[in-house]
Amino acid sequence: MPKRVDHEERRAQIAEALIQVAGRRGLHAVGMRDVAAEAGVSLRLVQYYFETKEKLLFYGLQHLTDRFTARVGARLAAVGPDPGPRATVEALLLASLPTDAESRTFHLLYSSYAILSVTDEALAAQPFVDNPDAAENALTGLLEHAQKTGLADPGADARTEAISLLAMAATMGTSILVGQRSPESAIAVLHHHLDRIFRTAGTTGRGAGEAPDVAGGARAAVTPDVDVVP
Amino acid sequence: MPKRVDHEERRAQIAEALIQVAGRRGLHAVGMRDVAAEAGVSLRLVQYYFETKEKLLFYGLQHLTDRFTARVGARLAAVGPDPGPRATVEALLLASLPTDAESRTFHLLYSSYAILSVTDEALAAQPFVDNPDAAENALTGLLEHAQKTGLADPGADARTEAISLLAMAATMGTSILVGQRSPESAIAVLHHHLDRIFRTAGTTGRGAGEAPDVAGGARAAVTPDVDVVP
DNA sequence: TTGTTCATGGTACGACCGTATCATCAACGT
DNA sequence: ACGTTGATGATACGGTCGTACCATGAACAA
Numbered sequence: 001m002p003k004r005v006d007h008e009e010r011r012a013q014i015a016e017a018l019i020q021v022a023g024r025r026g027l028h029a030v031g032m033r034d035v036a037a038e039a040g041v042s043l044r045l046v047q048y049y050f051e052t053k054e055k056l057l058f059y060g061l062q063h064l065t066d067r068f069t070a071r072v073g074a075r076l077a078a079v080g081p082d083p084g085p086r087a088t089v090e091a092l093l094l095a096s097l098p099t100d101a102e103s104r105t106f107h108l109l110y111s112s113y114a115i116l117s118v119t120d121e122a123l124a125a126q127p128f129v130d131n132p133d134a135a136e137n138a139l140t141g142l143l144e145h146a147q148k149t150g151l152a153d154p155g156a157d158a159r160t161e162a163i164s165l166l167a168m169a170a171t172m173g174t175s176i177l178v179g180q181r182s183p184e185s186a187i188a189v190l191h192h193h194l195d196r197i198f199r200t201a202g203t204t205g206r207g208a209g210e211a212p213d214v215a216g217g218a219r220a221a222v223t224p225d226v227d228v229v230p
Numbered sequence: 231m232p233k234r235v236d237h238e239e240r241r242a243q244i245a246e247a248l249i250q251v252a253g254r255r256g257l258h259a260v261g262m263r264d265v266a267a268e269a270g271v272s273l274r275l276v277q278y279y280f281e282t283k284e285k286l287l288f289y290g291l292q293h294l295t296d297r298f299t300a301r302v303g304a305r306l307a308a309v310g311p312d313p314g315p316r317a318t319v320e321a322l323l324l325a326s327l328p329t330d331a332e333s334r335t336f337h338l339l340y341s342s343y344a345i346l347s348v349t350d351e352a353l354a355a356q357p358f359v360d361n362p363d364a365a366e367n368a369l370t371g372l373l374e375h376a377q378k379t380g381l382a383d384p385g386a387d388a389r390t391e392a393i394s395l396l397a398m399a400a401t402m403g404t405s406i407l408v409g410q411r412s413p414e415s416a417i418a419v420l421h422h423h424l425d426r427i428f429r430t431a432g433t434t435g436r437g438a439g440e441a442p443d444v445a446g447g448a449r450a451a452v453t454p455d456v457d458v459v460p
Numbered sequence: 461t462t463g464t465t466c467a468t469g470g471t472a473c474g475a476c477c478g479t480a481t482c483a484t485c486a487a488c489g490t
Numbered sequence: 491a492c493g494t495t496g497a498t499g500a501t502a503c504g505g506t507c508g509t510a511c512c513a514t515g516a517a518c519a520a
Contacts, residue, residue, distance in 0.1 A: 003467065003517050026349035028258040031507060042469055043508095053508065108348055115341050118407055119256035132410050160422050167401035167419075168394055175397075177348055180362050189397075192390050234487085235497070261477060272499055273478095283478065462520085472511075481502075489494090 011049050014039045015063035018056060023105030027112040032056070058126055061113050068106045071095070085146035086198045089139060093169045093190050098176050099183045107173050136162050143197065152198050161197055165190065241279050244269045245293035248286060253335030257342035262286070288356055291343050298336045301325070315376035316428045319369060323399045323420050328406050329413045337403050366392050373427065382428050391427055395420065 017039035022030045032053055036043045050056035075095040079087050098107040117124040131137075139162035146152035169190060175181035247269030252260045262283055266273045280286035305325040309317050328337040347353040361367075369392035376382035402416035 003515090005467070024349070026346065028346070029349070032509090033507080044469055044471095045467085047509075048467075051509095108345065111341070111345050114404065114408055115338065115345060116256065116258070118338055119254070119259070124408070128408070157422065160419055163402075163419055164394075164398055164423065167398040167405075170404075171397035171400040172393075174344065174400075178344055178354070178358070189390055189393055192387065193394065262479090263477080274499060274501095275497085277479075278497075281479095464517105464519085466515105466517085468513100468515075470511105470513080473509085474507105475509105476507080477505085479503085479505105481500105483498100483500080485496105485498075487494105487496085490492090 007049060010045075011059060012063060014041070014046055014049060014056070015060045018060040019064055019067075019105060019109060022060070022109055022112075027109055027116070054122060057123070060109075061123075061126075061128075064106060064109055064113075068103075068110075071102065071106075085142050085149070085151055086194060089142050089146075089165070090190075090194060092135070092139065092142075093165055094187065096166075096169050096173060097183060097186055098173050104177060107177055111174060111177075135166055139166060146198065150200055153196075153200065156197055161193075165193060168193070237279060240275075241289060242293060244271070244276055244279060244286070245290045248290045249294055249297075249335060249339060252290070252339055252342075257339055257346070284352060287353070290339075291353075291356075291358075294336060294339055294343075298333075298340075301332065301336075315372050315379075315381055316424060319372050319376075319395070320420075320424060322365070322369065322372075323395055324417065326396075326399050326403060327413060327416055328403050334407060337407055341404060341407075365396055369396060376428065380430055383426070383430065386427055391423075395423060398423070 014035060018030065018035045021034045021038040025034070032046050033043055035056070036046045039046070046056065050059060072092065072095045075091050076088060079091045083091075096103070096107075098104040113123065114128070117126075117128055136159075140159045143152060143156070143158035143161055147154050147156070147158060169186075172181060172186035172189065176183055176186055244265060248260065248265045251264045251268045255264070262276050263273050265286070266276045269276070276286065280289060302322065302325045305321050306318060309321045313321075326333070326337075328334040343353065344358070347356075347358055366389075370389045373382060373386070373388035373392055377384045377386070377388060399416075399420060402411060402419065405411035406413050406416055
Protein backbone atom coordinates (compact mmCIF):
# COMPACT_ATOMS: atom_id res chain seq x y z
CA MET A 1 0.00 0.00 0.00
CA PRO A 2 1.30 3.45 -0.86
CA LYS A 3 0.78 6.74 0.90
CA ARG A 4 -2.67 6.76 2.45
CA VAL A 5 -4.54 10.03 2.66
CA ASP A 6 -7.75 11.01 4.41
CA HIS A 7 -10.05 11.28 1.44
CA GLU A 8 -12.85 12.88 3.39
CA GLU A 9 -10.61 15.64 4.66
CA ARG A 10 -9.27 16.25 1.16
CA ARG A 11 -12.80 16.41 -0.21
CA ALA A 12 -13.77 18.91 2.48
CA GLN A 13 -10.79 21.07 1.58
CA ILE A 14 -11.73 21.08 -2.08
CA ALA A 15 -15.40 21.70 -1.29
CA GLU A 16 -14.31 24.63 0.82
CA ALA A 17 -12.42 26.02 -2.15
CA LEU A 18 -15.53 25.57 -4.28
CA ILE A 19 -17.58 27.55 -1.79
CA GLN A 20 -15.03 30.33 -1.60
CA VAL A 21 -14.62 30.84 -5.33
CA ALA A 22 -18.33 30.39 -6.01
CA GLY A 23 -19.15 32.94 -3.35
CA ARG A 24 -16.84 35.38 -5.06
CA ARG A 25 -17.65 34.86 -8.73
CA GLY A 26 -21.00 33.13 -8.65
CA LEU A 27 -21.87 29.46 -8.74
CA HIS A 28 -22.57 29.53 -12.46
CA ALA A 29 -19.11 30.86 -13.23
CA VAL A 30 -17.06 28.36 -11.27
CA GLY A 31 -15.09 25.73 -13.13
CA MET A 32 -13.03 22.77 -12.09
CA ARG A 33 -9.83 24.68 -12.78
CA ASP A 34 -10.94 27.55 -10.55
CA VAL A 35 -11.67 25.17 -7.71
CA ALA A 36 -8.33 23.49 -8.14
CA ALA A 37 -6.47 26.79 -8.13
CA GLU A 38 -8.38 28.01 -5.08
CA ALA A 39 -7.62 24.80 -3.20
CA GLY A 40 -3.99 24.94 -4.26
CA VAL A 41 -4.11 21.54 -5.93
CA SER A 42 -3.95 20.36 -9.50
CA LEU A 43 -6.97 19.94 -11.74
CA ARG A 44 -6.32 16.23 -11.74
CA LEU A 45 -6.76 16.06 -7.98
CA VAL A 46 -10.22 17.58 -8.13
CA GLN A 47 -11.07 15.00 -10.73
CA TYR A 48 -9.57 12.29 -8.60
CA TYR A 49 -11.63 12.98 -5.51
CA PHE A 50 -14.79 14.03 -7.33
CA GLU A 51 -14.99 12.12 -10.56
CA THR A 52 -17.37 14.56 -12.18
CA LYS A 53 -18.34 18.17 -11.72
CA GLU A 54 -21.87 17.17 -10.86
CA LYS A 55 -20.63 15.15 -7.89
CA LEU A 56 -18.47 18.06 -6.82
CA LEU A 57 -21.48 20.34 -6.84
CA PHE A 58 -23.53 17.86 -4.83
CA TYR A 59 -20.83 17.51 -2.25
CA GLY A 60 -20.41 21.27 -2.17
CA LEU A 61 -24.07 21.75 -1.30
CA GLN A 62 -23.85 19.17 1.43
CA HIS A 63 -20.71 20.77 2.83
CA LEU A 64 -22.33 24.19 2.67
CA THR A 65 -25.40 23.17 4.64
CA ASP A 66 -23.34 21.23 7.16
CA ARG A 67 -21.10 24.19 7.82
CA PHE A 68 -24.03 26.52 8.20
CA THR A 69 -25.93 24.18 10.49
CA ALA A 70 -22.89 24.12 12.74
CA ARG A 71 -22.71 27.89 12.65
CA VAL A 72 -26.34 28.31 13.62
CA GLY A 73 -25.81 25.83 16.42
CA ALA A 74 -22.90 27.90 17.69
CA ARG A 75 -25.02 31.03 17.56
CA LEU A 76 -27.74 29.32 19.55
CA ALA A 77 -25.25 28.17 22.13
CA ALA A 78 -23.85 31.70 22.32
CA VAL A 79 -27.10 33.30 23.46
CA GLY A 80 -26.37 31.96 26.88
CA PRO A 81 -27.39 28.98 28.95
CA ASP A 82 -31.10 28.22 29.12
CA PRO A 83 -32.29 31.13 27.01
CA GLY A 84 -35.95 31.99 26.72
CA PRO A 85 -37.92 30.93 23.67
CA ARG A 86 -37.87 34.44 22.27
CA ALA A 87 -34.12 34.73 22.50
CA THR A 88 -33.79 31.37 20.80
CA VAL A 89 -36.20 32.28 18.03
CA GLU A 90 -34.47 35.59 17.53
CA ALA A 91 -31.05 34.00 17.35
CA LEU A 92 -32.37 31.48 14.84
CA LEU A 93 -33.79 34.13 12.57
CA LEU A 94 -30.90 36.56 12.79
CA ALA A 95 -28.39 33.80 12.16
CA SER A 96 -29.91 33.29 8.73
CA LEU A 97 -29.52 36.91 7.68
CA PRO A 98 -26.47 37.63 5.50
CA THR A 99 -24.71 40.06 7.79
CA ASP A 100 -21.11 38.96 7.41
CA ALA A 101 -18.97 37.36 4.75
CA GLU A 102 -19.72 33.78 5.72
CA SER A 103 -23.48 34.15 5.93
CA ARG A 104 -23.47 36.19 2.74
CA THR A 105 -21.73 33.38 0.93
CA PHE A 106 -24.11 30.85 2.38
CA HIS A 107 -27.16 32.82 1.42
CA LEU A 108 -25.91 33.45 -2.08
CA LEU A 109 -24.92 29.87 -2.76
CA TYR A 110 -27.95 28.31 -1.16
CA SER A 111 -30.18 30.51 -3.29
CA SER A 112 -28.15 29.62 -6.36
CA TYR A 113 -28.54 25.92 -5.66
CA ALA A 114 -32.27 26.35 -5.08
CA ILE A 115 -32.75 28.16 -8.36
CA LEU A 116 -30.56 25.61 -10.08
CA SER A 117 -32.64 22.75 -8.75
CA VAL A 118 -35.69 24.08 -10.57
CA THR A 119 -34.24 23.35 -13.99
CA ASP A 120 -31.61 20.75 -13.13
CA GLU A 121 -33.47 17.56 -12.42
CA ALA A 122 -30.40 15.74 -11.14
CA LEU A 123 -30.00 18.34 -8.44
CA ALA A 124 -33.72 18.33 -7.67
CA ALA A 125 -33.66 14.56 -7.23
CA GLN A 126 -30.98 14.98 -4.58
CA PRO A 127 -32.38 15.51 -1.10
CA PHE A 128 -31.96 19.25 -1.32
CA VAL A 129 -31.43 19.55 2.37
CA ASP A 130 -31.64 16.82 4.92
CA ASN A 131 -35.05 18.08 5.88
CA PRO A 132 -36.45 21.18 4.24
CA ASP A 133 -38.94 21.61 7.05
CA ALA A 134 -36.45 21.20 9.88
CA ALA A 135 -36.26 24.92 10.61
CA GLU A 136 -40.00 25.28 10.25
CA ASN A 137 -40.70 22.47 12.65
CA ALA A 138 -38.14 23.67 15.16
CA LEU A 139 -39.52 27.17 15.11
CA THR A 140 -43.08 25.91 15.41
CA GLY A 141 -42.11 23.87 18.43
CA LEU A 142 -40.47 26.85 20.07
CA LEU A 143 -43.52 29.02 19.52
CA GLU A 144 -45.87 26.36 20.84
CA HIS A 145 -43.71 25.94 23.89
CA ALA A 146 -43.75 29.68 24.46
CA GLN A 147 -47.51 29.64 24.20
CA LYS A 148 -47.83 26.87 26.75
CA THR A 149 -45.61 28.71 29.20
CA GLY A 150 -47.56 31.91 28.75
CA LEU A 151 -44.79 33.83 27.01
CA ALA A 152 -46.49 34.10 23.64
CA ASP A 153 -49.94 35.06 22.50
CA PRO A 154 -51.98 31.87 22.85
CA GLY A 155 -54.29 33.00 20.05
CA ALA A 156 -51.59 32.84 17.39
CA ASP A 157 -51.18 29.95 14.99
CA ALA A 158 -47.70 28.70 15.79
CA ARG A 159 -47.02 26.95 12.48
CA THR A 160 -48.31 29.83 10.37
CA GLU A 161 -46.19 32.28 12.32
CA ALA A 162 -43.15 30.07 12.01
CA ILE A 163 -43.59 29.85 8.25
CA SER A 164 -44.09 33.60 8.06
CA LEU A 165 -41.03 34.46 10.09
CA LEU A 166 -38.80 32.17 8.08
CA ALA A 167 -40.23 33.46 4.82
CA MET A 168 -39.65 37.07 5.81
CA ALA A 169 -36.11 36.36 6.94
CA ALA A 170 -35.33 34.60 3.67
CA THR A 171 -36.56 37.32 1.33
CA MET A 172 -35.04 40.08 3.39
CA GLY A 173 -31.80 38.16 3.35
CA THR A 174 -31.82 38.29 -0.41
CA SER A 175 -32.71 41.98 -0.30
CA ILE A 176 -29.71 42.58 1.90
CA LEU A 177 -27.58 40.54 -0.47
CA VAL A 178 -28.46 42.64 -3.49
CA GLY A 179 -28.06 45.85 -1.51
CA GLN A 180 -31.71 46.75 -1.60
CA ARG A 181 -32.21 46.76 2.14
CA SER A 182 -30.07 47.33 5.19
CA PRO A 183 -29.61 44.58 7.77
CA GLU A 184 -30.92 46.96 10.41
CA SER A 185 -34.24 47.44 8.67
CA ALA A 186 -34.64 43.70 8.20
CA ILE A 187 -33.98 43.14 11.88
CA ALA A 188 -36.49 45.83 12.74
CA VAL A 189 -39.21 44.10 10.74
CA LEU A 190 -38.46 40.79 12.41
CA HIS A 191 -38.53 42.42 15.84
CA HIS A 192 -41.87 43.93 14.99
CA HIS A 193 -43.40 40.52 14.45
CA LEU A 194 -41.65 38.96 17.41
CA ASP A 195 -43.15 41.71 19.55
CA ARG A 196 -46.54 40.85 18.16
CA ILE A 197 -46.21 37.12 18.78
CA PHE A 198 -44.41 37.21 22.11
CA ARG A 199 -47.06 39.25 23.79
CA THR A 200 -49.18 37.99 26.63
CA ALA A 201 -52.43 39.56 27.83
CA GLY A 202 -50.94 42.14 30.17
CA THR A 203 -47.35 42.77 29.06
CA THR A 204 -45.67 43.93 25.92
CA GLY A 205 -42.69 41.86 24.82
CA ARG A 206 -40.37 44.74 24.14
CA GLY A 207 -40.44 48.40 24.94
CA ALA A 208 -43.15 50.16 22.99
CA GLY A 209 -41.21 53.28 22.12
CA GLU A 210 -38.37 52.04 19.97
CA ALA A 211 -39.45 53.44 16.62
CA PRO A 212 -37.83 50.79 14.42
CA ASP A 213 -36.15 52.22 11.38
CA VAL A 214 -38.03 50.01 9.01
CA ALA A 215 -37.65 52.17 5.95
CA GLY A 216 -33.93 51.77 6.36
CA GLY A 217 -32.96 55.35 5.72
CA ALA A 218 -29.98 55.27 3.44
CA ARG A 219 -29.76 51.97 1.62
CA ALA A 220 -27.07 49.52 2.47
CA ALA A 221 -23.80 49.70 0.67
CA VAL A 222 -23.30 47.21 -2.10
CA THR A 223 -21.07 45.09 0.07
CA PRO A 224 -21.90 45.58 3.74
CA ASP A 225 -19.28 43.36 5.25
CA VAL A 226 -19.66 44.70 8.74
CA ASP A 227 -20.91 42.33 11.36
CA VAL A 228 -24.30 43.47 12.54
CA VAL A 229 -24.80 40.57 14.88
CA PRO A 230 -21.39 39.69 16.24
CA MET B 231 -33.16 52.10 -48.76
CA PRO B 232 -33.73 48.37 -48.47
CA LYS B 233 -36.38 46.48 -46.58
CA ARG B 234 -37.18 48.29 -43.36
CA VAL B 235 -38.13 46.25 -40.33
CA ASP B 236 -39.45 47.23 -36.93
CA HIS B 237 -36.37 46.61 -34.84
CA GLU B 238 -38.18 46.98 -31.57
CA GLU B 239 -40.70 44.34 -32.49
CA ARG B 240 -37.94 42.00 -33.61
CA ARG B 241 -36.07 42.57 -30.39
CA ALA B 242 -39.20 41.80 -28.41
CA GLN B 243 -39.66 38.58 -30.35
CA ILE B 244 -36.10 37.48 -29.64
CA ALA B 245 -36.34 38.51 -26.00
CA GLU B 246 -39.50 36.44 -25.76
CA ALA B 247 -37.57 33.46 -27.10
CA LEU B 248 -34.88 34.09 -24.51
CA ILE B 249 -37.46 34.05 -21.74
CA GLN B 250 -39.05 30.87 -22.99
CA VAL B 251 -35.86 28.87 -23.33
CA ALA B 252 -34.38 30.27 -20.13
CA GLY B 253 -37.55 29.38 -18.27
CA ARG B 254 -37.22 25.83 -19.54
CA ARG B 255 -33.51 25.16 -19.14
CA GLY B 256 -32.37 27.84 -16.73
CA LEU B 257 -30.87 31.25 -17.35
CA HIS B 258 -27.32 29.99 -16.84
CA ALA B 259 -27.71 27.37 -19.55
CA VAL B 260 -29.08 29.56 -22.32
CA GLY B 261 -26.84 30.42 -25.25
CA MET B 262 -27.18 32.66 -28.24
CA ARG B 263 -27.80 29.66 -30.47
CA ASP B 264 -30.61 28.43 -28.24
CA VAL B 265 -32.30 31.80 -28.37
CA ALA B 266 -31.95 31.94 -32.13
CA ALA B 267 -33.43 28.47 -32.55
CA GLU B 268 -36.30 29.23 -30.20
CA ALA B 269 -37.10 32.45 -32.05
CA GLY B 270 -36.84 30.68 -35.39
CA VAL B 271 -34.11 32.98 -36.66
CA SER B 272 -30.44 32.57 -37.41
CA LEU B 273 -27.69 33.12 -34.88
CA ARG B 274 -26.55 36.09 -36.91
CA LEU B 275 -29.90 37.79 -36.42
CA VAL B 276 -29.63 37.64 -32.66
CA GLN B 277 -26.19 39.16 -33.00
CA TYR B 278 -27.52 41.79 -35.35
CA TYR B 279 -30.25 43.06 -33.03
CA PHE B 280 -28.32 42.57 -29.80
CA GLU B 281 -24.66 43.06 -30.49
CA THR B 282 -23.53 41.15 -27.44
CA LYS B 283 -24.99 38.57 -25.12
CA GLU B 284 -24.78 40.97 -22.22
CA LYS B 285 -27.08 43.41 -23.99
CA LEU B 286 -29.45 40.59 -24.83
CA LEU B 287 -29.63 39.65 -21.16
CA PHE B 288 -30.27 43.25 -20.13
CA TYR B 289 -33.02 43.62 -22.67
CA GLY B 290 -34.46 40.28 -21.58
CA LEU B 291 -34.73 41.44 -17.99
CA GLN B 292 -36.42 44.63 -19.07
CA HIS B 293 -38.84 42.73 -21.26
CA LEU B 294 -39.57 40.29 -18.46
CA THR B 295 -40.45 42.97 -15.94
CA ASP B 296 -42.49 44.90 -18.48
CA ARG B 297 -44.53 41.86 -19.36
CA PHE B 298 -45.12 41.01 -15.75
CA THR B 299 -46.08 44.54 -14.80
CA ALA B 300 -48.70 44.42 -17.51
CA ARG B 301 -49.94 41.10 -16.23
CA VAL B 302 -50.28 42.35 -12.68
CA GLY B 303 -52.14 45.36 -13.99
CA ALA B 304 -54.55 43.09 -15.82
CA ARG B 305 -55.10 41.07 -12.68
CA LEU B 306 -55.84 44.23 -10.74
CA ALA B 307 -58.30 45.36 -13.37
CA ALA B 308 -59.93 41.94 -13.30
CA VAL B 309 -60.92 42.09 -9.64
CA GLY B 310 -63.79 44.30 -10.65
CA PRO B 311 -64.51 48.00 -10.76
CA ASP B 312 -63.68 49.98 -7.64
CA PRO B 313 -62.49 47.07 -5.50
CA GLY B 314 -61.85 47.48 -1.81
CA PRO B 315 -58.30 47.86 -0.55
CA ARG B 316 -58.21 44.30 0.70
CA ALA B 317 -59.21 42.88 -2.65
CA THR B 318 -56.56 45.01 -4.31
CA VAL B 319 -53.85 43.97 -1.88
CA GLU B 320 -54.84 40.34 -2.21
CA ALA B 321 -54.77 40.50 -5.99
CA LEU B 322 -51.37 42.14 -5.86
CA LEU B 323 -49.90 39.47 -3.62
CA LEU B 324 -51.47 36.49 -5.35
CA ALA B 325 -50.42 37.76 -8.75
CA SER B 326 -46.80 37.40 -7.71
CA LEU B 327 -47.14 33.75 -6.72
CA PRO B 328 -45.93 31.24 -9.34
CA THR B 329 -49.19 29.44 -9.93
CA ASP B 330 -49.14 29.01 -13.68
CA ALA B 331 -46.54 28.63 -16.39
CA GLU B 332 -46.08 32.34 -17.04
CA SER B 333 -45.71 33.38 -13.42
CA ARG B 334 -43.45 30.39 -12.78
CA THR B 335 -41.15 31.53 -15.55
CA PHE B 336 -41.20 35.07 -14.27
CA HIS B 337 -40.40 34.05 -10.73
CA LEU B 338 -37.62 31.73 -11.81
CA LEU B 339 -35.96 34.22 -14.12
CA TYR B 340 -36.35 37.21 -11.87
CA SER B 341 -34.73 35.25 -9.06
CA SER B 342 -31.97 34.15 -11.41
CA TYR B 343 -31.29 37.72 -12.44
CA ALA B 344 -31.27 38.86 -8.82
CA ILE B 345 -28.77 36.20 -7.82
CA LEU B 346 -26.72 36.97 -10.90
CA SER B 347 -26.59 40.65 -10.02
CA VAL B 348 -24.80 39.85 -6.77
CA THR B 349 -21.66 38.65 -8.54
CA ASP B 350 -22.06 40.33 -11.94
CA GLU B 351 -21.28 43.97 -11.43
CA ALA B 352 -22.43 44.97 -14.91
CA LEU B 353 -25.88 43.65 -14.13
CA ALA B 354 -25.87 45.21 -10.69
CA ALA B 355 -25.01 48.60 -12.17
CA GLN B 356 -28.11 48.35 -14.35
CA PRO B 357 -31.23 49.71 -12.67
CA PHE B 358 -32.39 46.28 -11.65
CA VAL B 359 -36.00 47.25 -11.87
CA ASP B 360 -37.37 50.69 -12.60
CA ASN B 361 -38.05 51.10 -8.94
CA PRO B 362 -37.33 48.29 -6.51
CA ASP B 363 -39.61 49.84 -3.93
CA ALA B 364 -42.55 50.44 -6.26
CA ALA B 365 -44.51 47.47 -4.98
CA GLU B 366 -43.60 48.28 -1.41
CA ASN B 367 -44.74 51.86 -1.73
CA ALA B 368 -47.95 50.93 -3.51
CA LEU B 369 -48.82 48.37 -0.88
CA THR B 370 -48.01 50.78 1.92
CA GLY B 371 -50.30 53.37 0.36
CA LEU B 372 -53.12 50.87 0.08
CA LEU B 373 -52.77 49.83 3.69
CA GLU B 374 -52.67 53.43 4.90
CA HIS B 375 -55.75 54.23 2.88
CA ALA B 376 -57.53 51.22 4.37
CA GLN B 377 -56.57 52.44 7.82
CA LYS B 378 -57.95 55.92 7.16
CA THR B 379 -61.23 54.51 5.92
CA GLY B 380 -61.52 52.26 8.93
CA LEU B 381 -61.09 49.01 7.04
CA ALA B 382 -57.76 48.06 8.55
CA ASP B 383 -56.38 47.95 12.05
CA PRO B 384 -55.24 51.52 12.72
CA GLY B 385 -52.63 50.28 15.16
CA ALA B 386 -50.63 48.46 12.51
CA ASP B 387 -47.48 49.89 10.92
CA ALA B 388 -48.44 50.09 7.27
CA ARG B 389 -44.93 50.08 5.81
CA THR B 390 -43.73 47.26 8.01
CA GLU B 391 -46.75 45.18 7.11
CA ALA B 392 -46.27 45.92 3.42
CA ILE B 393 -42.65 44.81 3.58
CA SER B 394 -43.65 41.70 5.47
CA LEU B 395 -46.40 40.70 3.06
CA LEU B 396 -44.16 41.13 0.03
CA ALA B 397 -41.35 39.26 1.71
CA MET B 398 -43.58 36.34 2.61
CA ALA B 399 -45.04 36.20 -0.88
CA ALA B 400 -41.57 36.18 -2.42
CA THR B 401 -40.10 33.36 -0.35
CA MET B 402 -43.22 31.26 -0.59
CA GLY B 403 -43.16 31.79 -4.32
CA THR B 404 -39.71 30.24 -4.41
CA SER B 405 -40.89 27.42 -2.17
CA ILE B 406 -43.70 26.72 -4.62
CA LEU B 407 -41.21 26.84 -7.46
CA VAL B 408 -38.98 24.18 -5.98
CA GLY B 409 -41.95 22.03 -5.04
CA GLN B 410 -41.50 22.48 -1.32
CA ARG B 411 -44.87 24.06 -0.67
CA SER B 412 -48.27 24.03 -2.30
CA PRO B 413 -49.79 27.22 -3.68
CA GLU B 414 -52.80 26.65 -1.44
CA SER B 415 -50.73 26.68 1.74
CA ALA B 416 -48.95 29.85 0.64
CA ILE B 417 -52.29 31.53 -0.02
CA ALA B 418 -53.54 30.40 3.37
CA VAL B 419 -50.60 32.04 5.11
CA LEU B 420 -51.15 35.28 3.22
CA HIS B 421 -54.85 35.20 4.06
CA HIS B 422 -53.98 34.73 7.69
CA HIS B 423 -52.02 37.97 7.77
CA LEU B 424 -54.56 39.86 5.68
CA ASP B 425 -57.18 38.81 8.21
CA ARG B 426 -55.00 40.18 10.95
CA ILE B 427 -54.36 43.50 9.24
CA PHE B 428 -57.80 44.09 7.76
CA ARG B 429 -59.55 43.91 11.06
CA THR B 430 -61.37 46.81 12.65
CA ALA B 431 -62.39 47.04 16.28
CA GLY B 432 -65.70 45.20 16.02
CA THR B 433 -65.56 43.03 12.93
CA THR B 434 -63.36 40.25 11.65
CA GLY B 435 -62.16 40.59 8.09
CA ARG B 436 -62.96 37.06 7.05
CA GLY B 437 -64.97 34.26 8.53
CA ALA B 438 -63.29 32.92 11.62
CA GLY B 439 -63.92 29.24 10.94
CA GLU B 440 -62.00 28.54 7.78
CA ALA B 441 -59.18 26.43 9.17
CA PRO B 442 -56.54 27.32 6.59
CA ASP B 443 -54.52 24.35 5.45
CA VAL B 444 -51.24 25.96 6.26
CA ALA B 445 -49.24 22.80 6.60
CA GLY B 446 -50.14 22.05 3.03
CA GLY B 447 -51.00 18.40 3.46
CA ALA B 448 -49.40 16.56 0.58
CA ARG B 449 -46.60 18.57 -0.93
CA ALA B 450 -47.01 20.11 -4.32
CA ALA B 451 -46.02 18.12 -7.35
CA VAL B 452 -42.69 19.03 -8.86
CA THR B 453 -44.38 20.94 -11.65
CA PRO B 454 -47.77 22.22 -10.53
CA ASP B 455 -48.91 23.78 -13.75
CA VAL B 456 -52.52 24.09 -12.73
CA ASP B 457 -53.93 27.54 -12.36
CA VAL B 458 -54.77 28.15 -8.75
CA VAL B 459 -55.85 31.71 -9.28
CA PRO B 460 -57.44 31.87 -12.69
C1' DT C 461 14.72 -5.31 -2.35
C1' DT C 462 11.10 -5.38 -5.18
C1' DG C 463 6.60 -5.12 -6.84
C1' DT C 464 1.99 -3.68 -6.27
C1' DT C 465 -1.08 0.00 -5.60
C1' DC C 466 -2.62 4.61 -4.15
C1' DA C 467 -1.81 9.40 -5.12
C1' DT C 468 -0.56 13.06 -8.07
C1' DG C 469 1.00 15.81 -12.16
C1' DG C 470 0.89 17.09 -17.03
C1' DT C 471 -1.44 17.34 -21.08
C1' DA C 472 -4.43 16.36 -24.91
C1' DC C 473 -9.11 15.87 -26.93
C1' DG C 474 -13.65 16.99 -28.39
C1' DA C 475 -17.39 19.98 -27.76
C1' DC C 476 -19.44 24.23 -27.20
C1' DC C 477 -19.67 29.25 -26.72
C1' DG C 478 -19.51 34.18 -27.97
C1' DT C 479 -17.92 36.85 -31.49
C1' DA C 480 -16.11 38.29 -36.00
C1' DT C 481 -15.81 37.94 -41.04
C1' DC C 482 -17.42 37.45 -45.54
C1' DA C 483 -21.07 37.10 -48.73
C1' DT C 484 -25.86 37.65 -50.60
C1' DC C 485 -30.47 39.32 -51.05
C1' DA C 486 -33.92 42.78 -51.21
C1' DA C 487 -35.87 47.30 -51.47
C1' DC C 488 -36.15 52.17 -52.07
C1' DG C 489 -34.33 56.90 -53.87
C1' DT C 490 -32.84 58.89 -57.85
C1' DA D 491 -32.60 51.15 -64.29
C1' DC D 492 -29.50 50.92 -60.90
C1' DG D 493 -26.64 51.65 -57.13
C1' DT D 494 -26.69 52.35 -52.21
C1' DT D 495 -27.76 50.38 -47.95
C1' DG D 496 -30.25 47.72 -44.50
C1' DA D 497 -31.33 42.87 -43.41
C1' DT D 498 -30.00 38.16 -43.39
C1' DG D 499 -27.29 33.82 -44.00
C1' DA D 500 -23.20 30.71 -43.65
C1' DT D 501 -19.12 29.88 -41.62
C1' DA D 502 -14.68 30.48 -39.32
C1' DC D 503 -11.82 31.67 -35.14
C1' DG D 504 -10.04 31.80 -30.58
C1' DG D 505 -10.99 30.45 -26.06
C1' DT D 506 -12.63 27.67 -22.32
C1' DC D 507 -14.76 23.85 -20.31
C1' DG D 508 -15.28 19.03 -18.62
C1' DT D 509 -13.21 14.85 -19.19
C1' DA D 510 -9.84 11.22 -20.53
C1' DC D 511 -5.32 9.51 -21.05
C1' DC D 512 -0.59 8.67 -19.87
C1' DA D 513 3.21 8.98 -16.80
C1' DT D 514 5.54 9.08 -12.32
C1' DG D 515 6.43 9.30 -7.33
C1' DA D 516 5.78 7.24 -2.91
C1' DA D 517 4.82 3.91 0.57
C1' DC D 518 3.88 -0.56 2.38
C1' DA D 519 3.81 -6.08 1.83
C1' DA D 520 6.41 -9.78 0.50
